[in-house]
Amino acid sequence: MMGWLRAVLVMVLCLSPMSALAISPDEVLDNPALESRARDISAEIRCLVCQNQSIDDSDADLARDLRLLVRERLVAGDSDDQVRQYLVDRYGEFVLLRPRIEPRTILLWGAAPVLLLAGLLILFFAARRAQPSRPEKLTKEEQTALNDLSRNLADPDRR
Amino acid sequence: MPIELGHFALILAFAIASVAAIGGFTFWRSGERIAQFVSQAALLQFVLTAVAFVALIQAFIVSDFSLALAANNSNPVIPLLFKISGVWGNHEGSMLLWILILVGFGAMVAVFGKNLPRDLLTLVLAMQALLTAAFTGFTIFTSNPFWRLSPAPLQGSDLNPVLQDVGLAIHPPLLYVGYVGFSICFSFAIAALISGRIDGAWARWVRPWAILSWLFLTLGIAMGSYWAYYELGWGGWWFWDPVENASFMPWLAGTALLHSALVMEKRNALKVWTVFLSIITFSLSLLGTFLVRSGILTSVHTFASDPTRGLVILSLLALFIGGAFLLFALRVSSLRLGGLFAPVSREGALILNNLFLATATGAVLVGTLYPLVLDALAGVSISVGPPFFNLTFAVLMSPLLIVLPFGPLLAWKRADVVAAAQRLIAVAALAIFLAVLISALSGVTISMAPIGLLLGFWVAFGAFAELVERGRIGRIPPMDSVRRLAGLPRTTWATAIAHFGVGVTVLGIVATSAWETELVTTLNPGETTTLADYTIAFDSFGPVNGAGFTAEVGTFTVTSTDHSTRQMQAARRTYLASGSQTTEAAIQTYGFSQLYLQLGEAVNGTHVVRLWHKPYITLIWIGALFMAFAGALSLTDRRLRVGVPKRAARQTSGAA
Secondary structure, three states: OHHHHHHHHHHHHHHOOOOOOOOOHHHOOOOHHHHHHHHHHHOOEEOOOOOOOEOOOOOOHHHHHHHHHHHHHHHOOOOHHHHHHHHHHHHOHHHEOOOOOOHHHHHHHHHHHHHHHHHHHHHHHHHHHHOOOOOOOOOHHHHHHHHHHHHHHHOOOOO | OHHHHHHHHHHHHHHHHHHHHHHHHHHHHHOHHHHHHHHHHHHHHHHHHHHHHHHHHHHHHOOOOOEHHHHHHOOOOOOHHHHHHHHHOOHHHHHHHHHHHHHHHHHHHHHHHHHOOHHHHHHHHHHHHHHHHHHHHHHHHHOOOOOEOOOOOOOOOOOOHHHOOHHHHHHHHHHHHHHHHHHHHHHHHHHHHHHOOOOHHHHHHHHHHHHHHHHHHHHHHHHHHHHHHHHOOOOOOOOOOHHHHHHHHHHHHHHHHHHHHHHHHHHOOOHHHHHHHHHHHHHHHHHHHHOHHHOOOOOOOHHHOOHHHHHHHHHHHHHHHHHHHHHHHHHHHHOOOOOOOOOOOHHHHHHHHHHHHHHHHHHHHHHHHHHHHHHHHHOOOOOOOHHHHHHHHHHHHHHHHHHHHHHHHOOOOOOOHHHHHHHOHHHHHHHHHHHHHHHHHOOOOOOOHHHHHHHHHHHHHHOOHHHHHHHOEOOEOHHHHHHHHHHOOHHHHHHHHHHHHHHHHHHHHHHHHHHOEEEEEEEOOOOEEEEOOEEEEEEEEEEEEOOOEEEEEEEEEEEOOOOOEEEEEEEEEEEOOOOOEEEEOEEEEEOOEEEEEEEOOOEOOEEEEEEEEEOOOHHHHHHHHHHHHHHHHHHOOHHHHHHHHHHHHHHHHHHO
16 A cells, blocks of 8 residues: 555656646646546645645645646546545545544534534523513512613614 | 843843732732732833843844844844844744733733722733733743854844745734733733622723724734735635634634623623633633644744743643633622623624624634644544635624624614614615626626625625614705714714624625636746736746845736736745745735736746736725724724723722
8 A cells, every 4th residue: 555655656756847836737637627626626635745735725746746646536537525535545534624524523513513502502591591580570660661761662763 | 231131121020020910919909009019010011021122123133143033033134124023033032022012001001090990900910910920931931032142153044034024024013912902801801700890890991902902903814814815825815724713713702702891881791701701812812822832733834833832831821721711610600690681682683793703713713623632632633624614614604794784773672673674675685786786797607606795795785774874864964964973973983884894804705715717827928818807918037136035036017908007026036044935926906806926936948827816805804904993993982982981080089
């Protein structure tokens, strides 16, 4: 496995000329549909030697190699998911900028919905708790004040 | 000699801060005398730290390379501005800047807080002094900027070329003022928890500090975003980088704080939550400043990571954040719940705002720390990148943007949502019309862009619904409307302008994400290419000498549809002192849109050129400027500025 990887890397490294930009014209596929898929995939693949860049944005040589690899797989007829799986098999989950939903990432993807739901529940119970203590205990003055307030609210010109 | 003077001043500031912290927390009930003591101490800390800071700047200006920091981060050939900003372009110097701003805020509280109740003032300044003592101690003992070299090197190594930019002069100071300003809210929260006194007046004292910090943080983040956009050279303006997230989390929490403090000030409700947010916001600021320096996060901002300091930093973070939450847990039951209100009310809308902002903060925090934690616990490394954050954030922000225009139209305590909706019908109609029109004209296929546009227009126009309502525009003679509008409190205007800014930023994000066009091509001098409605001619290519670097500059002429031409110059620089290279993108602004051009290295005499047309991208930062301006405007409101302290002073003098 590792030997195979090294072989691919050496091959690709030797083939690639010096490049200082992210995607360069010679990489672009002739088929626009495939190229567009390649761009979409590349934008979500991490450049392994850079600080937090996608291979689509990075000008590192390794990023270029990965871009070429992605295009090679697409031309070979892989689906988007197969291309991603191919990269994960070789470089690990670390290459995916969009982590897949799995048991170990469930807390990550679940965090926002759970927090939102917890917040809504807390608000719901706080509102219910605040409710019953109100109606009976109004004194006469409070009732008058409340009536005034309601009247003010009903009046659209009030400010 | 000046360097030793600065070093000594910093040590003295450390000693004074320590004494003020201990004295303040021990004798805070003793009234006037201790309050005066901690106030004087706060002013002294500021003066002494300023002396230390000036000493550093002076050493950098004269290129005194016997100072190790200057030898490592400066060079005689760079322009004066970069010599000065180079002081904080490194870990040690930026620590000193951070402390300078911290003691600056402490001094401001001492000066402007003359009317605060004495015990509250003492506790706030004691807390500030404790922070100062901890972080000056950290600086002096682990990150001392005053170390000398003997013998002094003849030549300094260079300031990192990426940092040789006006962005370094502006971005960190703005960001730090934002971060550190929230320490005042934090100290007020701690003081309230210790003294047990917390009410609407507390929120009135805290809110101006929150607004001030928030407006600087807004500017700092926007500036950082624009700097990354033009300097990093691949045209991105937000990367969900851990350090960006670290600055964005306090912003989200601080925005929530602004809104919840409003409820507390006006209605004496949400007290526990507001105190909690004050603690959280500054805790996230601390995380933002220091997690980066502990060496456990990697990002494009690696300028200061050093694992040996990590332990001290994490201990300090644990001490302050953990201590604050412990105090909160112990004392929270002493805070009474305040005024009641119906779910549909201004309070209810602000709570909804807080719910979504707090959830977004939590989601960003989890996303930022998840890879670290998973790696530590399970030994599995994963990446959490922009796709995750964009999705989560869009889903959380959309409902917030939908309800945003309703908020200011709802009455306190109990409101009529149908009446508010009726007032927004015109806004909704206009937003739908524009979103459909633009989408149709630009030939959008099925995508989220029209919905994004709709939300942006909805928020931007909806922001003015309250002004239309209160100015009775269209219902009374125009001159009367103008008079009414002029008479409105500035905070009302500030609300409208800030919310308008949110809408503008959303529009910029949507437009540039949906309609950006890109061209990657090979181009040689004399050749021409086209992108969007522009024709770009590559005129010439040649070497140019700059301050501290040599460059290869490509000159381009852009012709737009109206036949006007402009020049663009993109370059690749090689810095003399360090030998490192940077690419300088060329940017031309047309209206609100920008043309962004990057020039690749010449291979066999052929140049690779990357071109982007970024429609309406500047709206992203213009929106942020509106938000910051609104913050400044609301600070000038009389009710925030003079009314409150005067009244408070009358109360305290009456009580004494």
